[in-house]
Amino acid sequence: MQLRQSVxxxxxxxxxxxxxxxxxxxxxxxxxxxxxxxxxxxxxGSEAELIARLGFGKTLAVLSDPNTYAALGERIQRALSxxxxxxxxxxxxxxxxxxxxxxxxxxxxSGADALVAIGSGTxxxxxxxxxxxxxxxxxxxxxxxxMNGFTSLTAxxxxxxxxxxxxxxxxxxxxxxxxxxxxxxxRLIRSGLGDSICRATAQWDWLLSHLLFGTSYRELPFALLxxxxxxxxxxxxxxxxxxxxxxxxxxRTLVLSGFGTAIVGSSAPASQAExxxxxxxxxxxxxxxxxxFHGEQIAVTTLSIARLQEAMLEHPPALVADRETETExxxxxxxxxxxxxxxxxxxxxLTAERAEELNHEIATNWxxxxxxxxxxxxxxxxxxxxxxxxGAPTTPEAIHLDRPFYEGALIHAREIRNRYxxxxxxxxxxRLGGLVPRL
Numbered sequence: 001m002q003l004r005q006s007v008x009x010x011x012x013x014x015x016x017x018x019x020x021x022x023x024x025x026x027x028x029x030x031x032x033x034x035x036x037x038x039x040x041x042x043x044x045g046s047e048a049e050l051i052a053r054l055g056f057g058k059t060l061a062v063l064s065d066p067n068t069y070a071a072l073g074e075r076i077q078r079a080l081s082x083x084x085x086x087x088x089x090x091x092x093x094x095x096x097x098x099x100x101x102x103x104x105x106x107x108x109x110s111g112a113d114a115l116v117a118i119g120s121g122t123x124x125x126x127x128x129x130x131x132x133x134x135x136x137x138x139x140x141x142x143x144x145x146x147m148n149g150f151t152s153l154t155a156x157x158x159x160x161x162x163x164x165x166x167x168x169x170x171x172x173x174x175x176x177x178x179x180x181x182x183x184x185x186x187r188l189i190r191s192g193l194g195d196s197i198c199r200a201t202a203q204w205d206w207l208l209s210h211l212l213f214g215t216s217y218r219e220l221p222f223a224l225l226x227x228x229x230x231x232x233x234x235x236x237x238x239x240x241x242x243x244x245x246x247x248x249x250x251x252r253t254l255v256l257s258g259f260g261t262a263i264v265g266s267s268a269p270a271s272q273a274e275x276x277x278x279x280x281x282x283x284x285x286x287x288x289x290x291x292x293f294h295g296e297q298i299a300v301t302t303l304s305i306a307r308l309q310e311a312m313l314e315h316p317p318a319l320v321a322d323r324e325t326e327t328e329x330x331x332x333x334x335x336x337x338x339x340x341x342x343x344x345x346x347x348x349x350l351t352a353e354r355a356e357e358l359n360h361e362i363a364t365n366w367x368x369x370x371x372x373x374x375x376x377x378x379x380x381x382x383x384x385x386x387x388x389x390x391g392a393p394t395t396p397e398a399i400h401l402d403r404p405f406y407e408g409a410l411i412h413a414r415e416i417r418n419r420y421x422x423x424x425x426x427x428x429x430x431r432l433g434g435l436v437p438r439l
Contacts, residue, residue, distance in 0.1 A: 013259075032151070059084065063117050064118040065093060065094070071144075087109060102133070128149075145192035151258030154261065212361065216266075326342045
């Protein structure tokens with residue numbers, strides 16, 4: 001078997017792997033550090049050869065949890081055991097992506113030359129971050145198309161209660177058996193759709209920050225998705241029917257999104273206001289809340305943020321300075337989390353002088369800004385239709401949250417990270433509180 005799927009010569013995924021994707025803005029060729037990426041209807045029988053071609057060495061730590069072991073891990077271990085010395089690392093059901101679990105993985109894999117993750121979100125992040133800390137390569141066999149972090153350079157890890165996006169490294173190999181993914185629990189498939197459809201709100205926020213503050217912005221991450229995203233959204237209803245063609249679209253969208261963040265060196269193209277709200281929910285949500293997958297949460301927050309973005313374009317905002325203080329943060333979040341969130345927020349805190357400068361910029365260029373932002377947006381009605389067609393959640397209640405808590409998250413989520421989004425624009429214009437009940 002080849003290391004890549006058969007694709008057209010102009011396919012952006014193939015071009016990236018060959019180091020010859022043409023950046024639409026600079027004209028320069030762009031590549032990625034992942035050496036092998038395979039998306040096939042079935043990988044059964046090829047697993048050992050795929051890993052052998054990566055040149056990892058003889059001893060491999062194979063990371064899984066009970067669910068991912070049952071879905072694919074047992075098959076992978078059986079396939080690898082004839083050619084490699086294996087150190088099985090079995091985590092408990094629903095492992096936490098936190099610093100303590102990372103250390104457990106590091107200890108268990110200390111004698112390995114490389115790590116092989118069998119799983120998706122949490123398992124991938126744990127293997128990615130632990131292997132990066134130890135300077136070891138890793139590969140991933142996906143068990144569900146549930147998130148876009150497979151090929152990114154970051155990992156979402158909770159440190160002392162604060163959900164953080166930490167630098168890591170991309171997998172040397174990423175392998176996707178579409179038959180396995182199509183058999184994943186429906187909630188995980190819907191989760192992948194949720195983590196894909198936020199492209200629009202994330203791009204909107206990233207461009208907003210660029211227009212107002214001149215921060216970095218790249219078209220490349222979104223050009224990569226231009227071919228697959230429309231077909232995925234149009235056929236979202238088919239994702240749960242075992243259709244491998246639309247599953248391939250979903251996987252490609254997730255992989256290309258991850259590569260986009262890796263190329264620009266930031267999670268910004270894929271993580272903005274919708275992820276801030278999600279992180280807030282993770283950090284401060286009710287302790288007795290039933291488990292919710294990341295992408296399910298992102299589906300709901302993306303829809304809310306899309307509606308907020310549309311509302312904010314209705315007329316030019318007039319901004320005022322932020323009045324929040326460190327004391328208020330400590331009162332709201334407690335001593336430790338209050339200090340850490342304030343350290344993030346203070347760097348983007350809007351002064352009266354800066355608010356005046358921005359108001360002049362908005363008065364002069366608002367219609368130009370609106371045209372650019374609308375060009376890249378997905379209408380909230382289209383987002384809602386795609387999520388509904390796939391049976392994905394669209395309301396706070398569907399992800400086990402009461403409305404008052406969710407509304408509080410929409411109001412305060414901007415405080416937990418130094419990333420300027422529509423939440424900051426709405427808050428600075430005094431409109432956020434009034435709009436939240438409509439979201």
